[in-house]
Amino acid sequence: MTQISSRPSPFDIVGFDLDGTLLDTSGDLAAAVNHALASAGRPALTVDQVKPMIGGGARHMLAQGMAATGGCDDATLDRLHRLLLDYYESHIAILTRPYPHVLAALDDLAARGARLAVVTNKLEGLARKLLGALDLTARFDCIIGGDTMGPGNAKPSPKPIYEMLARCGGGTAAFVGDSIFDIRAGRAAGLPTIACSFGFLMQPVAELGADAIIDGYGELVPTLERLAARPA
Numbered sequence: 001m002t003q004i005s006s007r008p009s010p011f012d013i014v015g016f017d018l019d020g021t022l023l024d025t026s027g028d029l030a031a032a033v034n035h036a037l038a039s040a041g042r043p044a045l046t047v048d049q050v051k052p053m054i055g056g057g058a059r060h061m062l063a064q065g066m067a068a069t070g071g072c073d074d075a076t077l078d079r080l081h082r083l084l085l086d087y088y089e090s091h092i093a094i095l096t097r098p099y100p101h102v103l104a105a106l107d108d109l110a111a112r113g114a115r116l117a118v119v120t121n122k123l124e125g126l127a128r129k130l131l132g133a134l135d136l137t138a139r140f141d142c143i144i145g146g147d148t149m150g151p152g153n154a155k156p157s158p159k160p161i162y163e164m165l166a167r168c169g170g171g172t173a174a175f176v177g178d179s180i181f182d183i184r185a186g187r188a189a190g191l192p193t194i195a196c197s198f199g200f201l202m203q204p205v206a207e208l209g210a211d212a213i214i215d216g217y218g219e220l221v222p223t224l225e226r227l228a229a230r231p232a
Contacts (some may be wrong), residue, residue, distance in 0.1 A: 009114035010221075010228035012171025013090040015164050015186075017155075018120035019054050020199030021177040022102055023043055023134070026051050027095030032058075032088035033065045036080040042069040054200040057121040057146045057154060057181035058084055089126060093133035099198065101217035106139050108221050114169040119161060121146035121154045121181060156184035161191065174224055176214075183208045191228045194220070 019025045019128035030050040037044060045065055053064040059081045066080070097133040105118060117140055120127050124145025131137045144163055146154035153159045165173055178199020186193035187209065195210035205213055212223045 007112060009109055009112035010224040011114060011174045012114045012223065013117060013165065013168045013173035014109055015117040015161065015173060015175045015178035015191075016100055016183045017055075017120050017124055017175075017179070017199075018130075020117050020201075021176055021182070021196050022118070022136075023096050023098055023130070025096045025130070026054065026089065026090060026200065028093065029054055029061065031091060031094070032084045033062060035087040036062055036084040036103075037069060039068070039083055040072070040076065040080060042066070045069070051200040052202045054120065055181050055202065056212060058088070058123070060121075069217055081083060085123075085126075089129065092126065092130050096130065098134065098136070099196075103221045105217040109224075110139065113118075115141040115171075117141055117164045117168055118143045119155065119164050119175070119185075120144070125147045129220070155181040155189065158185050158188035161185050161189035165189070172228070180208055183210045195228070200212075202209070 016022050026047050030047040033050050034044040034196055048067065053061045062084050063077055066077060078125060090091060112131065113141060118127060120218065122145055124143065124147055127143055128137065128144045131143065142164060144160045149159045149163060161192045174192045174194065175182065176194045176196065177183060178196040179202060183193045194212045194214055195205050195208045197205045197213055197215045211227055214220055214223055
């Protein structure tokens with residue numbers, strides 16, 4: 001388990017993706033996808049089938065779910081997307097929980113003086129509602145969603161990462177995520193990146209191109225320390 005230290009944080013700012021990184025949201029997201037699929041007369045998908053579809057936002061996730069069950073046109077996708085969002089908002093934290101040792105790692109970083117942030121492709125309103133439902137909102141200095149920066153500016157664009165840096169007051173930073181969207185965004189913004197091997201992987205974690213990989217949150221702070229100690 002992560003031990004809280006009095007040493008300074010290795011980075012001034014540590015940013016995190018949400019789904020598949022801080023929180024295991026797979027059960028609730030799969031339920032929302034299946035609600036939309038059922039309304040279109042499609043068969044349900046398992047949680048394991050839905051996991052690799054998560055990361056690019058709800059519409060992207062649903063589009064993959066529809067493709068896996070027969071495809072659909074844009075108008076149908078738009079209608080089902082609204083159904084999915086409404087269902088998810090009403091059932092947002094039924095099964096969702098933080099990954100093991102997340103809270104201890106966040107406590108450790110905060111005690112060392114790090115500013116913590118969430119940068120997710122989930123809609124900002126849903127991200128805030130979910131974090132609020134789990135009593136986690138106050139732990140973060142900023143929360144940026146997939147719609148915060150406007151259309152076309154979600155990860156893998158670096159724009160939400162730059163916004164994170166600005167809102168947190170600047171300084172050294174690292175980004176933690178579980179998808180290619182996360183790692184590409186972090187790297188495009190010039191940040192060292194950490195990939196979570198336990199997340200909703202679309203491909204083998206080693207193929208994401210992250211600077212480091214963690215298998216659990218007990219490894220996060222030591223990994224950040226190693227990255228911060230690397231020669232510039």
